[in-house]
Amino acid sequence: MSLITRCGIFASSALALWASQHAAARAADADWGCQIVLCVAAQTPSWHGIPYCVPPMQKLIAAMVLPGFSWPVCTAAGTGAPGYEAFEDCPTGYVEAEAQSGHGGSSESYCARYTTERGERIELDRQPRTRRERPWYFDIRQNGGSSTRAWFDLKK
Template identity: 80%
Template sequence: MPMSVVTRCGLFASSALAAWLSGQTLAQAADADWGCQIVLCVAAQTPSWHGIPYCVPPMEKLIAAMALPGFSWPVCTGAGTGAPGYEAFEDCPAGYSEAEVQSGHGGNSESYCSKFTTERGERIELDRKPRTLREKPYYFDIRQPGGTTTRAWFDLSP
């Protein structure tokens, strides 16, 4: 009996994706539609898709396709995903909230974390911290059995 993708890779963050792929052989996974190959690869966390030879070609194809006009994300209906989400920054530390200041006439803005207090109905900034960029800013929310989702974070750096 061929080894399943889940057994072979041992790298899925999502039990729904693992369940969907559990009956797949490596050859069947290679023949999976492109959207499902991408979800399979980004669900890998240790190692990331960069360290899995199976994942490099479909992910490089995705990165190249993103630069083309009219690009749209390939989907994987079996995992319940469409286009991924994107969050450039990590969450602010506890007690801080996201803030943004506009600078100049070009609409440029600076995002930061700020701690505020209110005195006599006036909001006063107590402290400001720079926002940290995420190493893995893209994510898929992968549907789980029972209706919950698991968020799989990933990057698209070559």
Template identity: 45%
Template sequence: MRHLLYAAAGLTAVAFLPATAKAQDASWGCQVLLCAASQNPAWHGVPYCVPPMKKLISAMSRPGFSWPICHEASSGKPGREIYEECPQGTKVGYSERGRDGFRGEPDQCVKTVNVCKERRSRKTGSDDNGIISYRRYSGRDGESCIQEVSTPRPRRADPWFFDIPDDKGMKQRHWFNLNM
């Protein structure tokens, strides 16, 4: 909440609004930014924020949508990352591969483990948890066995973010969602 207050104070100061200015007097882009940055409670729990955010969600479904910008905050358009980082010791993987090297979404976390000694390469299948295993054999002698274990990459509850600069120019990331 402290960052939200700093952002609101910064927007007011930069825009040269009188001290009696209210959040509802801000441009739609600044309203969206302030509401998206609200953390405790999130914008859903702030009665003032529901109308501008509903307006945003509705506008996003129309052709030619352009994100409303709060120029006074120097934050630009939001970013979006739908997946969490993969756990340490794993790397990002893809569940789908198409022709011409096209990859699907980076929706898997892959861990490589040396588990056995076999000579052939084969897909070992998928278990009930969605884990897909492949066995690759490598090494000069063809004796080592590597198993790649893929698990679904966790999705973020709040996939959208604004990077809002504070009074020293350091950007603070504020995550939010557009679920109703």
């Protein structure tokens, strides 16, 4: 089962659980941190395609540029601030590598395949790293102690 499918199933389960625990309350009554977690857990469609999710996510994007911003939390889901990974994993047999470029100290991230000859590591091949379309993620705690990773973007 793919990660996207699992996240979609999780989002459905999370929404069903939340609804069953708060039958008299509407989804809009959830605190902001839990609104965000519920919205980013949805994968197909993403939060962009769910009318309820657009206002809290746009509020989040606008708040992120303000001084003193801190992520709203959802204690029920066991989340704090999300993680961020800009790039997809390197293909099998390749590892992350960085090359310094120019005098400005900037670096380029790429995937490389190496061999070792006479104790020296030699680069055989390199390829550019693919940027994630959804670089942000929450690891959302499940019953039983495991967690599900829900990837999302913060594009307007």
